[in-house]
Amino acid sequence: MMALKLLWRSWRGGQLGLIFGSLVMAVVVVTSVALLADRVERALVKESSNFLAADAQVRSSREMPSQWLVEAYDRGVMTAEMALFASMVYSGDYNHLASVKAVQDNYPLRGVLTLSETPFATKPEQFQQVDHGPPPGEAWVDSRLLPLLNMNLGDRLDVGEVSLRATRVIVEEPDRGGSFSLFGARVLMNWEDLAASGVIQPGSRVNYRLLLAAGDDDLADYLSWLEPQLAVHDRLLSPDEAQAGLTETLAQGRRFLLLAGSLGVVLAGIALALASRHFAVGQTATVALLKSWGVSARRVRALYWQQTLWLGLAGSLLGLALGWVIHEVLIVLVRELLPVNLPAPGWRPWLTGLATGLLCLLGFALPALWHLPALSPLVVLRRDMPVQLVGAIRRLLIGVVVVAAMLLWYSQSLAMTLAVLGGLALTAATVMGPGWLLLRLLRHLGNRAGSVWRLALGNLWRRRVQSLVLLAGFASAMAILMTLVMIRTSLLEEWRWQLAEDAPNHFLVNVAPHELAGVEKLLADNQLQSVGWYAMVRGRITLIDGQPPSEELVDSNEALRRELNLSWSSQLPEGNVVEWGAWWDQLGDFSGRYGENVAPVSIEQDLAEEIGVTLGSRLTFNVGGLTFEGLVTSIRSLNWDTMTPNFYILFPEGYLEKFPRIFMTSLYLPQDQKPFVNELLREYPTVLVIELDMVIDRIRTMVSQVTHGLELMTLLILGCGVLVMLSAVKLSMGERLQESAILRTLGSTGRRILAVQSLEFGALGALSGLLAASGAELALFLLQRRMFEAPFELHWALWACGPLLGALLVGALGVLYTRQSVTRPPLQVLSGL
């Protein structure tokens, strides 16, 4: 009780505000991140347990042989067939290239479908869960399809030749991760309507799936019967395999969030340590007094432990509550990327938040208070009594240990903890090193300048430790914020610019040879021009250097699992560069040189690297059941920006021509000629149209949502930076008050002192801005090179705005915070000492 009373009085006296604020911030940052990660993880894990909507699944590009179904029936294995394909769907004058899924009645075999009768429903009470597919004649669709087709639930939509009534919207499908898809909106229809629709023609690109479910033994039995029958284009998926990729994605997401969160915690920790130091100085008199009254060291210790604990609990609880609010906001900001139906969080994020609060106090606040119980009562008599503080080095070490402990707790990985710690240390060093030099430089400049400047810059140098801490906190937070803002605005803009106004925005794929002339004529009739036709053959890589690729490699590389588009060309296509090896024309006469039936092959460099292929590797291809070998004679890099068809694998002329081929092209379709797609698909329903403009829009939405979410996180981190600044300034407040009072009694005007202070903080802010700009520029440079493959370009806006905004922000905050050094009458200040 006594402890609470003391705590309340300190709170009332304004001595705890910063400690409390820092604590709350640390907890908020961690809790919001942990809650988000936990809920998403739960949603995905829940989904992945019925990720296949079955116990096992066979995927193929052809329809399942009826023998498999019969055998399954005999062995007591439940089956459901389904087909996935892209197709134009129509309603009135509107159309959309949907991803259609035709399922049998008993789909899903495992898990449930979540539906709603309210489009865009988000409340669980609006959801219904069913374990069957739509009845014949009906379609269940993604909410977003309705506005796209300008229709309502209950209206009809056409898929090929059949007309279906859209009766419900889909909230969640068990076998679709997240609601986000680069492709068209989902239309779920009954398997029985598929034939009547006529959309599937020989050569159409359809993904067939056979869902299987049974008891463990029956299933194992059946699978061992089935496996020898699988052809190269068939692929068997068990739930474990389906989850492998997911686990990796989850871990990556969590890692990223953790990094952002831990920076916030570290900053808040620094603020907490500084504020606690200030608090401890203020408590010295109280403790000395208590001791002079005969309060024992044990009691003093107990009193302060209790106060710390109460403060920790209150701060953590508030932090948890605010963390919940922030995580809800985050969810809204990135909603497109998340499953609609997020389950409630478990207890772990709450515990993580609470532990963070208490650990922060333990690591950052307690060391500053540690000496209090041992304080000599003599301090009441003699102000100059030396006080045995816990040394700065030791406090730093304790702080590092606590941060390490927290990281270990969040990540459960020693390697990652060390990596993050190393990263933080590196950041601190790279900010503080140049910061120190800049401060020195400024002081030298100041010595030559007018007296106001000299005073201001001299102050910065005199309090350089405080200045550096402030610099590090602010600069790192600002650098992240700047990077994110630049990514969203500048990079995406630059990317758009690179695409010429009339760059191709549609791909036409899967055009059969007999359709070619007709499609060409249709294009010409509409005054449309394609970039030219590319012939290709669909085949897969079955052996590398005579060996089947390892299972691991297959799991991590889509290219080894599905059919690839193989093409041929005598010329090196535009935008391609041979990085290693030589193009055909430099190989001389190679026919038959590499052996009977062995063709020279040119492969794209990223693919080559991923599947471990180098110059001279032998690849075995399977095209429609026929195999032949190729020898890698060149490795190419591609330029994706041109939006013309690119091929991973190219052959010289004369090798693939004997296989059945299909054609593709790309073309620019002005917005007002969009209906051409309908016309084309009506006549050639098997042609696959990829609407690149839509894909780009989706990517842009996705990137902007992610950056919005990250920006919120960064604002929190910047908030922690502000706390660091305020606590650093508070530590020097007594000194500042005294200096200002003395200067004023000596005749200096308040205005002049204010000028000195604005300069001091402004200069510090400008320095932070400068360092932040260089940090952001570096980050952008790396990002640009790795992700966008754009040439290096200076972002002038950063260099101009960084120092300016930094100066304004830090200057304003600093002056606002220290203004009482000018407003308080000097006599009051001096007599209060």
Add this chain to the structure above:
Amino acid sequence: MIEASHISKEVATSAGTLRILDDVNLKVDDGEALAIVGPSGSGKSTLLGILAGLDLPSAGQVRINSEDITAMDEEGRAAMRARYVGFVFQSFQLLPSLTALENVALPLELRGDAHALETARRFLERVGLDARWHHYPRQLSGGEQQRVALARAFASQPKILFADEPTGNLDTVTGETINNLLFQLNREAGTTLILVTHERVLASRCHRRVELQAGRLVHSEAAMPVNS
């Protein structure tokens, strides 16, 4: 009874060892009022601190009720202080974040006194500050702060009250009230008073007066007993 024998205090400074107190012998009976006088820097505050068990002498012993507090550890002395000692500091030592009332009540609250605030109120009234109980120290003048400090020392009703210049900042009228209070406490509760003062009047009201000069006790005389 307080008994100090052969007290000396030395501190190490950059200029060598400084002897602040030199072989001081002193005995104060229960209920006695003693005045310590002497020029500034002569060691009065230091002596007071040692007698109260806030500090240790370099040599010599201090006994309170025949218990040797110089032989005790800090916790033992703390217990002794809690049991016997009240202190009025030369520099008041009010806590700036507490109101006058809370400052006075704090030692009582620490003791677990259920009526801490009432008692504190009563003592503030006795020093003439009941109207200012909710003010913070920074809102009070030096003399008013001094009176709050006195009220705080009185409120815990110690057996021995040490006061370092208790009326140093007060005008004659208020000083007189405070003096009356001090001696009233001394009379009514039998409190032993040990005062450091420059004031002739205050010193003369004590039973006995000792004078320190450069750390040595040079003069000890019985003052006129105070008539009731």
